[in-house]
Amino acid sequence: ADDQIIFSALQNYSTQIQNAKNPGELLQQEALLTKQLYKNAAKITGINDFTRQREATDLANIFLNHGNYLAYGLAATTLWVLGISHSFAVMHGKTSRGALVFDVADLIKDAIVLPWSFICAKEKASEQEFRGQILQKFTEHKALDFMFDQVKMQALRNLS
Secondary structure (H helix, E strand, O other), X not given: OOOHHHHHHHHHHHHHHHHOOOHHHHHHHHHHHHHHHHHHHHHHHOOOOOOOOOOOOOHHHXXXXXXXXXXXXXXXXXXXXXXXXXXXXXXXXXXXXXXXXXXXXXXXXXXXXXXXXXXXXXOOOOHHHHHXXXXXXXXXXXXXXXXXXXXXXXXXXXXX
């Protein structure tokens, strides 16, 4: 990251991952990081008084919802192709239905969906324009390949 605030947040989160004693603590740290990223994105894009609310009607929240659902689709595709149940519980299994889909989608949501939701909201893009932008960014950053690689790597870990 070339932004000092984001760089510091990621370093801190990395430390917190190592110190987490259980999945609940890890999920809490994930939520805190995402909240910090929302705050930073809102500040950079000049979107004042942003609050993450799934039912809100402001563009940033609408785009976050839309982009997250697209990320869930990529995650579900990854798991289906690899023959892994989407409901296999790893992190979110204790708190959400769909479980592993949410975990795999988290691999890309904060890095791609979050910033582009705020950028497109600032530019007052239409939902169609936002969707095109996110799909382009998924392709540019090889999001599906990344998900496949990460899931395969974790699935094969400790087999040697």
